[in-house]
Amino acid sequence: MENKINRRNFIRTSSIASVGLAMGLSNVNCASNSQIKKAAILGGPKAYTGDWSKWPVIGQAEQDELLKVLNSGGWCRLGNKTAPKFESEYQKQTEAKNVLAVSSGTSALYTMLGALGIGPGDEVIIPPYTFIATYNAVVLNYALPVFADVDIESFQIDANKIESAISNNTKVIMPVHIGGSPYDVDKVHKVAEKYSVPVIEDACQAHMAEWKGKCVGNWGLGGAFSFQASKNLNSGEGGAVITNDDTFYQNCYSFHHQGQGADAASLVPGSGIRGANLRITEFQAAILLAQMTRLADQVEKRWKNAQYLTKMLKQISGIKPAELYDGVTKSAYHLYMFRYDKEKFSGMSREQFINALNAEGVPCSTGYTSMTREKYITDLAQNKHYLNVYGEKRMKEWLESLSCPQNDKLCDEEAVWFTQTMLLGTKTDMEQIVEAIRKIARYSAEISKI
Structure with a gap:
């Protein structure tokens, strides 16, 4: 009353x-x-x-799923069933053809860039209004992050500013569905198609968000999701890659699994000579299965x-x-x-x-604070590895290009x-x-x- x-x-x-x-x-x-x-x-x-x-939100379902894994003794995803079961359920929810569960949202981004062979000399376009992981995933590959300013009305990357950021070295456009709201998918992807540059969607904050009735992450070559503690789907840490491209999925699996394929114990082609251990655990997958209900x-x-x-x-x-x-x-x-x-x-x-x-x-x-003015970012211009790869002139130009007035505002x-x-x-x-x-x-x- x-x-x-x-x-x-x-x-x-x-x-x-x-x-x-x-x-x-x-x-x-x-x-x-x-x-x-x-x-x-x-x-x-x-x-x-x-x-x-x-x-x-914690209930009996979380306890039941965790105890199943605990008592099984199979705590690693290899040869066990919980992670594949989660991938299958998440595939149904996102309506993606392929899902790969990984250790974090950052790992999901890093895996996709690694699967594409992104490395020194390459450029990746990202927005400045995002969590630092978007930037870190690029720099981990020793590629150069190039910032396109935001549309201040939406807080999203400004699709109209992407084209001017493209160069002959641009290998990926990695926009972010910041706050869980889709960026302007049609405009961003139209620019990407014009220049034949793949789009990797940072959808880490955007579980079940939709553009024209289809879940985000399905519009580009692949999409990254995070299951970190604050996220709408939560397992403390964890992440996933979704993609509708079978070859790209196989390359992502190989990269996240020490360069090995899903059904092979030996090294397989796909991710060049690089690989890492970015696998999700059975415990994380168990929590996610419960949280998904x-x-x-x-x-x-x-x-x-x-x-x-x-x-x-x-x-x-x-x-x-x-x-x-x-x-x-x-x-x-x-x-x-x-x-x-x-x-x-x-x-x-x-x-x-x-x-x-x-x-x-x-x-x-x-x-967020203004990323492009943070010392953590600007010091990249003096990083010895970047100076060796890109040269002093290019890194000086990059430093001067960091101005993003709408983001600053x-x-x-x-x-x-x-x-x-x-x-x-x-x-x-x-x-x-x-x-x-x-x-x-x-x-x-x-x-x-x-």
């Missing part, structure tokens, strides 16, 4: 706010004192009164809650949820990302906004994140997130002076 009353009050407040916005009024004048309580950071009550979903329902809940939240947040001046491209039929929403405009909040800094929102019981963060000023677990709650949870932001907007002038 209390939830119904709270929602009724929220809807009434939101309706008044919408009228105010339609009349061109500011956030501050959206509702009366009786309808929006004082911001929590100023001593008012928290807007969020529930309990955020715990992660991971909830995945479809969790994906649907995140999707519906995110749509509801986006509809409400778009009514608040200065809050701009990340745009989805027209071809997106489902986002995984590993992250719920939006842009914050301080000018609509009395000049209140993003840090003050985040502190105020956390005080309301709504956890949030600024997300996102990282330095605008981006705010909610994690995927927050979208596993109720409609009331989504409403209380919005209530919290409205309170902060109303008292932004006071908060900015703290």
Whole structure:
């Protein structure tokens, strides 16, 4: 009964706010004192009164699957059944022709680049707004990562900036479905086809996300997924490669298995003279089998809650949820990302906004820092191996090419994140997130002076 009353009050407040916005009024004048309580950071009550979903979700299924492996004594995937069973189930969910389970999402990217024979002298195009693993997978192969700036509206790689980044040495385009939302697949792949460059999809955050009704990872030569602890499908660590190309699958299997084939004890051709041990364990696969029983329902809940939240947040001046491209039929929403405009909040800094929102019981963060300005990245220009391969002139040019102003703006000023677990709650949870932001907007002038 209390939830119904709270929602009724929220809807009434939101309706008044919408009228105010339609009349061109500011956030501050959206509702009366009786309808929006004082911001929590100023001593008012928290807007969020529930309990955020715990992660991971653990049940009897996880215990049963783990005990099966433990008691079997077959803990390595070789000659055992759990990892192949997981691959079969994940194949059904993604509708990919081939699935290869590996030790991490980074391993999935590294495996695919290794299977393609990427190495010194090659260039791989990636976005700057991504987890460091995207970059690391390229550098592990001593290839040169070339950055194409982001589309600030979507947080995704800007398809219009890829072509200018292509050179005679470009061997792969590796865009990222960041936050679990698909990049502009049609535009990116059109450029790739024009230059006959394969696309490797970094879908590590995008389990079950769809472009035009087909799961991401199926659009390029292959796709990488991560099962790291924060991911929507979780086994602590773990990853997978999906591909619809049989030859590429065999090459990936060979690379991740010390250069050996799936059905051979001897070395086989496919990945040149390189190979590694990037195999998943039976324990990881067991956890994944259990976690997968909830995945479809969790994906649907995140999707519906995110749509509801986006509809409400778009009514608040200065809050701009990340745009989805027209071809997106489902986002995984590993992250719920939006842009914050301080000018609509009395000049209140993003840090003050985040502190105020956390005080309301709504956890949030600024997300990534600007990768292309990090010392970890820029020091590559002085790496002795890269200087030997590419030369001082090329590495100086590369260093000068790192400017990504749209990415810098996102990282330095605008981006705010909610994690995927927050979208596993109720409609009331989504409403209380919005209530919290409205309170902060109303008292932004006071908060900015703290």
